[in-house]
Amino acid sequence: MSYQLWYWPDIPGRGEFVRLYLEAAELDYEDMARVQGADALVEDLHARQGSRPFAPPYLVDGDNCIGQTALILTYLQDREGLGSGELETDLRLVQLQMDIADLVEEVHATHHPIAPHLYYADQMDAAYEKAHHFRENRLPKYLIHFDNALSTHGGPFLLGEQWSHVDTSLFQLMEGLDYAFPNLMSSLQGHFPHLEEVQSTVPEIEGVAAYLASERRIDFNQDGIFRFYEELDQQ
Ligand SMILES: N[C@@H](CCC(=O)N[C@@H](CS)C(=O)NCC(=O)O)C(=O)O
Structure with a gap:
């Protein structure tokens, strides 16, 4: 199943730090707001309630929704076995x-x-x-x-x-x-x-x-x- 990345569609911003890692690792992802627009991002964010990140970028992986750029990158690294092992x-x-x-x-x-x-x-x-x-x-x-x-x-x-x-x-x-x-x-x-x-x-x-x-x-x-x-x- 592919990851869903949610970030403002018209700027590289913090989303780009996540995008570059996904691309470097050649991971499958959908850039949700690039397809659905900024309104869809706001709607998605507000619909998340309890698990809601404070702000984009956030990554959705099945039931997991992760905000904070550094945490998203760490999550991806661990999930994909790309860490150093130490x-x-x-x-x-x-x-x-x-x-x-x-x-x-x-x-x-x-x-x-x-x-x-x-x-x-x-x-x-x-x-x-x-x-x-x-x-x-x-x-x-x-x-x-x-x-x-x-x-x-x-x-x-x-x-x-x-x-x-x-x-x-x-x-x-x-x-x-x-x-x-x-x-x-x-x-x-x-x-x-x-x-x-x-x-x-x-x-x-x-x-x-x-x-x-x-x-x-x-x-x-x-x-x-x-x-x-x-x-x-x-x-
Ligand atoms: N510390 C967070 C910051 C997230 C953040 O500030 N996102 C910006 C876009 S780059 C935003 O949409 N902020 C909305 C807000 O602060 O209300 C991270 O590194 O991901």
């Missing part, structure tokens, strides 16, 4: 995936620092200040952390030759950062060689290559988490 290593993967989720939240906060439901135009001053701290402190701190983690097994992936959900997510993260902060990221070129290596190697995974060449892969846009606002990318 508890300590798999816990490290979850921990890094949660670090990625934290950074994704901080990226979103650069353009929506006050409230996600307010327009960017109504929180631009705060966004400007938030983005300054993000560029100067937070992003470098995270990138050093991920680059160090990647350096431990000799690459190209976190665990060496075998890719994991952390690699597919780091690829997506770097792609999103390049889109949202092109000036900043080009100034950092060469500083994080392991991240650059994973960014260029993940697209070579067979399932990912096929996916990236397909129409299922949609571009970053100004409604998503990774948005380009020139004023937030100043050096």
Whole structure:
């Protein structure tokens, strides 16, 4: 039986982290809202009551409904036998995936620092200040952390030759950062060689290559988490 992925249809967003792993592992899934639309997503979410996730993305696997990107990826890894087989290593993967989720939240906060439901135009001053701290402190701190983690097994992936959900997510993260902060990221070129290596190697995974060449892969846009606002990318 195929998995059902529910996520907003018009942005890559957090759904893309799940999609990339499903595609890398060549797992069968239906991208429900891409077919049925955003209204169907809202309706499905509200109909779930007790087992209802707080927000998309969520994955439905028979009677199981799982929300939270990092948890979905961990669930898929375990369900499909794609883990390392060592508890300590798999816990490290979850921990890094949660670090990625934290950074994704901080990226979103650069353009929506006050409230996600307010327009960017109504929180631009705060966004400007938030983005300054993000560029100067937070992003470098995270990138050093991920680059160090990647350096431990000799690459190209976190665990060496075998890719994991952390690699597919780091690829997506770097792609999103390049889109949202092109000036900043080009100034950092060469500083994080392991991240650059994973960014260029993940697209070579067979399932990912096929996916990236397909129409299922949609571009970053100004409604998503990774948005380009020139004023937030100043050096
Ligand atoms: N921590 C959750 C965050 C989920 C989330 O914020 N989803 C967004 C879309 S990317 C959403 O639809 N949020 C609606 C809301 O917060 O009310 C995760 O990593 O999956």
